[in-house]
Amino acid sequence: MTKRKAGKLKSLKKKVFKAKIAKKVQNEVREAISKSRKDLSFPKGVLEKYSIEVDKAKVNIVVKKDETTITYNLYVPELGPATVALLDEIRNELVAESSIGMKEITDPSAFGTIKERFMKKATELIKEKLPNIDTSTLEFLVGKLIQDMLGLGNIEFLIHDPILEEVVIPSSKEPIRVYHKKYGWLKTNIRVGREEEILNYANIISRRVGRQINVLSPLLDAHLVSGDRVNSILYPISTKGNTITIRKFARDPYTIIDLINNGTCSLDVAVLLWLATEYEMNILISGGTASGKTVILNACMPFIPPNHRIISVEDTRELMLPDFLYWTPLVTRTPNPEGKGEVTMLDLLVNSLRMRPDRIILGEMRRKEEAMVLFEAMHTGHSVYATLHADSAAETISRLTNPPLNVPHNLLKAVNLNVVMFRDRRKGVRRIFQVAEFVDMQGVTRPNILYRWIPEGDKIIPHAESSVLFETLARTTGRSKKEIGEDLQRKKSIIQWLIKHNIRSLNDFGQVMNYYYSSREVLMDAIKKDDVGKILKKEKEAH
Numbered sequence: 001m002t003k004r005k006a007g008k009l010k011s012l013k014k015k016v017f018k019a020k021i022a023k024k025v026q027n028e029v030r031e032a033i034s035k036s037r038k039d040l041s042f043p044k045g046v047l048e049k050y051s052i053e054v055d056k057a058k059v060n061i062v063v064k065k066d067e068t069t070i071t072y073n074l075y076v077p078e079l080g081p082a083t084v085a086l087l088d089e090i091r092n093e094l095v096a097e098s099s100i101g102m103k104e105i106t107d108p109s110a111f112g113t114i115k116e117r118f119m120k121k122a123t124e125l126i127k128e129k130l131p132n133i134d135t136s137t138l139e140f141l142v143g144k145l146i147q148d149m150l151g152l153g154n155i156e157f158l159i160h161d162p163i164l165e166e167v168v169i170p171s172s173k174e175p176i177r178v179y180h181k182k183y184g185w186l187k188t189n190i191r192v193g194r195e196e197e198i199l200n201y202a203n204i205i206s207r208r209v210g211r212q213i214n215v216l217s218p219l220l221d222a223h224l225v226s227g228d229r230v231n232s233i234l235y236p237i238s239t240k241g242n243t244i245t246i247r248k249f250a251r252d253p254y255t256i257i258d259l260i261n262n263g264t265c266s267l268d269v270a271v272l273l274w275l276a277t278e279y280e281m282n283i284l285i286s287g288g289t290a291s292g293k294t295v296i297l298n299a300c301m302p303f304i305p306p307n308h309r310i311i312s313v314e315d316t317r318e319l320m321l322p323d324f325l326y327w328t329p330l331v332t333r334t335p336n337p338e339g340k341g342e343v344t345m346l347d348l349l350v351n352s353l354r355m356r357p358d359r360i361i362l363g364e365m366r367r368k369e370e371a372m373v374l375f376e377a378m379h380t381g382h383s384v385y386a387t388l389h390a391d392s393a394a395e396t397i398s399r400l401t402n403p404p405l406n407v408p409h410n411l412l413k414a415v416n417l418n419v420v421m422f423r424d425r426r427k428g429v430r431r432i433f434q435v436a437e438f439v440d441m442q443g444v445t446r447p448n449i450l451y452r453w454i455p456e457g458d459k460i461i462p463h464a465e466s467s468v469l470f471e472t473l474a475r476t477t478g479r480s481k482k483e484i485g486e487d488l489q490r491k492k493s494i495i496q497w498l499i500k501h502n503i504r505s506l507n508d509f510g511q512v513m514n515y516y517y518s519s520r521e522v523l524m525d526a527i528k529k530d531d532v533g534k535i536l537k538k539e540k541e542a543h
Contacts, residue, residue: 028080047183054160055119057143061161063183072178072186076154079144087145090125094118094149112225119146152201154190159228162252169198171241184428195235198242202232205244221334227251229316253320256299256495257504264292264430265299266460269451271491272435275484276417276469277303279477280358280383286390286399287421292430293387294318296419297361300385301325302510304359305517308383311352313345314363322510328355349373353382362386371405378414393418393436393447401445412438412445416469422453432460437469490524497527508536 047070048063060075079087122142126133147156158167158178166179175191192198202220206213209222218234227249235241256273259265265273276283277300287293301321304310310327312319321327330352335342345362346369352360353373365371365388378384390396396418400407415438422433435451449463473484494516503509515523515535526534 028083031080052157052161054156055143055146057140057147059157061157063180063186070183070186071189072180073189074154074157076157077140083141086126086129087141087148090122090129090145091149093125094121094145097121115146115150118150122146150204152204155192155201158188159246159248165248167246167248169201169242169244171195171235171238171243172198173241182428184425195241198244199234202234202242202244205230205232223317223331227317227320247316249317250298250320253298253506254295255302255504255506255509257498257502257509259295259299260495260499261504262429263458265296265432266451267492267495268462269432269435269460270495271488272450273300273417273419274303274491274495275473275488277301278305279473281416281469281472282378282384282414283417283419284396284415285385285387285419285421286393286396287387287433288389288391288423291421291423293421294363295430296421296432297385297387301361302506302513306514307517308358309356310359310361311355311357312361312363313348313352315345316363318363319361320506322507322513324510324514345370346373349377353377357382359383359385364388365405368405371400371407375407375411375414379411390420391422391433393420393434393438393449396420396436397438397445397447409440409443409445413440416472418447431458437466439468494523494527497530501532503532503536511536 045064045066046062047065049061051058051060053059059077062073062075064071064073119142122145123138126138126141147153152159155167155169155176158164158176161178163181164178165181168177168179169192170177172192172195176188178186178188180186192201202213205222205224206220208224211220211222213220213232213234215234218237220230220232222230224230229247229249231245231247233243254264256265256270260267260270273283283300285293285297298319298321301310301319302325304325306324306326308326310321310325312327312329313332314329315332317329317331319329330348332345332348333341333343346367349360349362349370350373360374360377360382362370362374362385365374365386374384374386388396388399390399397412399405400412401409418434418436418438419432420434420436421430423430431453432451433453434447434449436447436449438445439448440446448467450466450469451460452463453460470481470484473479474481477484479487494512498504498509498512503512512523512535515526523535526532
């Protein structure tokens with residue numbers, strides 16, 4: 001046999017071998033995916049079943065009820081030996097061939113670029129080794145590879161599940177826990193096997209934000225570029241083992257349409273909130289822990305006209321406003337290990353007043369100094385929105401006027417509306433409990449309840465006529481009570497139309513509000529003709 005023929009034979013054998021490996025890998029991946037789908041069939045107890053996709057790797061999720069508990073089950077395809085060996089080989093080559101400098105590693109904004117580069121290179125390497133691989137298998141392998149190398153492995157699926165609010169790795173001895181929007185805290189069927197692995201995840205997160213976590217500095221509290229907040233504590237400070245808590249940023253927040261549909265808010269209250277927000281009334285939102293204060297606050301923001309400048313001040317970035325709004329979000333910063341570089345809520349509030357804002361939003365009012373700056377802002381013509389912990393309108397007044405806030409009663413008349421939130425822990429629902437205005441009675445502030453929630457029938461009903469709010473609106477807008485009533489009816493018809501067509505996403509809802517303020521005649525004509533496309537299609541084309 002000539003050298004040329006021998007070379008051709010060798011090349012042919014290599015191609016055949018690659019084809020066999022590609023087929024084996026494809027079969028293993030298909031079998032693994034098929035098996036994970038079979039695991040979804042339970043005889044009883046299934047509450048929810050759905051799939052999510054991260055980096056084009058798709059997994060299945062089942063929420064099911066056993067005899068005593070509800071569990072969250074993540075079914076990730078278990079890869080066969082040929083696939084694992086292939087991924088290990090490619091992982092080593094990626095590490096060897098990729099040149100990432102320290103500046104890129106410690107730069108939070110560079111993570112997306114690094115991820116794209118790795119995905120491109122991983123795709124090339126897999127195609128080179130397995131030229132006959134099909135697209136779906138290729139995408140799954142690239143996604144799995146990137147999650148394991150740059151992400152948090154299977155935890156990435158939990159982070160990207162929109163139904164979850166928090167993900168907790170308590171230690172290697174316990175399963176991961178998640179906070180589900182509907183069912184509360186749930187135990188999962190996955191756990192991190194070793195403490196070293198949890199430490200590695202903490203280090204990956206700390207590098208993403210340009211920070212360090214180690215034995216000498218065992219605490220990490222950081223905001224990721226995605227908006228998620230991560231808190232990590234190492235052993236032995238956390239006595240059970242290394243722990244990580246990830247509080248997820250709402251990527252698809254509730255709008256007022258969602259809140260009406262799920263019973264949190266009534267149509268009449270939604271219209272009142274729109275009216276108050278549009279005409280720069282000051283709104284305080286109070287309630288207990290996890291009662292939905294920020295949810296309601298965020299739902300009111302699309303009602304702000306687009307030509308108003310909005311400055312928000314938060315400890316943790318939770319607000320998410322439509323694209324059309326002129327919004328500058330500010331967040332506080334904790335001091336570094338040397339105790340330097342801290343930026344407090346008060347620093348940001350004082351600074352925000354120098355930024356010529358039309359609207360100021362405070363994530364949570366906690367200290368006297370913050371309260372005084374906010375009330376000063378109200379009295380100097382700024383429209384202010386804030387949240388605080390109180391379970392009723394009367395308790396809101398008590399909290400404001402007693403230590404530690406100590407706001408004088410004569411300043412409270414600047415608050416035009418107080419929305420009180422309530423969480424029914426037994427049923428797992430959140431409701432607007434009260435909507436009130438503050439009334440001055442011989443120097444003492446009392447609440448006048450306009451709407452209240454009643455558990456019988458789960459309804460929000462009118463309670464009393466307004467004695468201050470509409471008078472203030474008439475004075476500031478120059479409108480008669482009749483004109484304000486007509487405005488409320490027009491707003492009501494718009495919201496009913498949005499509910500009818502399920503226009504509920506933040507930016508779609510925001511587009512409609514943008515039309516309301518910039519081309520109201522066009523919007524009202526579209527509603528009259530029941531033409532959704534006239535509004536949403538035009539706006540999308542403009543973008």
